[in-house]
Amino acid sequence: MSTAIKPSHIGRKISRIRELRGMKQETLAAELGISQQSVSSLEQSERVEDEKLEQVAKILGVTKEGIENFSEEAMVNYFNTFNEKVSSSNFGHHNTCTFNPLDKLMESVDENKKLYERLLEAEKEKVAYLERLLEKK
Known part of the structure; x- marks a missing residue:
C-alpha cells in the first residue's frame, strides 16, 4: 500500500x-x-x-x-x-423565550408615542413663547 x-x-x-x-x-x-x-x-x-x-x-x-x-x-x-x-446552546432545539415579543413591540410603540407627545408639547411651548415675544414688539 x-x-x-x-x-x-x-x-x-x-x-x-x-x-x-x-x-x-x-x-x-x-x-x-x-x-x-x-x-x-x-x-x-x-x-x-x-x-x-x-x-x-x-x-x-x-x-x-x-x-x-x-x-x-x-x-x-x-x-x-x-x-x-x-x-x-440556547439557539439549538431547546429554545425558550422568557418574554412575549409582541408585548415588547407594544412597549416600544408606547414609548415612542410618549416621546412624540413630549416633543409636540415642547414645540407648542416654543411657539407660545415666540408669539409672546412678537406681541411685546
Whole structure:
C-alpha cells in the first residue's frame, strides 16, 4: 500500500468553492472575461498560474491561500463542530423565550408615542413663547 501524498488538485478546489458560493461557471467566466469552456478546463487543471488563481480567489471572495488549503474534510469538521456548539446552546432545539415579543413591540410603540407627545408639547411651548415675544414688539 502506497503512503504517497495525493497531489493537491487546485481546479477541483476552485470548482467546489464556486459551487459552495452558489456560482455558475458562466458567472465566473464572465467575471474573468473568459468563456465557460475555459472555466471548465481551468477546473480540470491540477495546477493554475498564481496570477489566474489570485483573480479567481478575488471573484470567489476568498484568498489564494484559502483555495490552496481548501479541504472538504476540514470544512465538514468545521460545520459539525459549529452545529454541536449551536445545539448545546440556547439557539439549538431547546429554545425558550422568557418574554412575549409582541408585548415588547407594544412597549416600544408606547414609548415612542410618549416621546412624540413630549416633543409636540415642547414645540407648542416654543411657539407660545415666540408669539409672546412678537406681541411685546
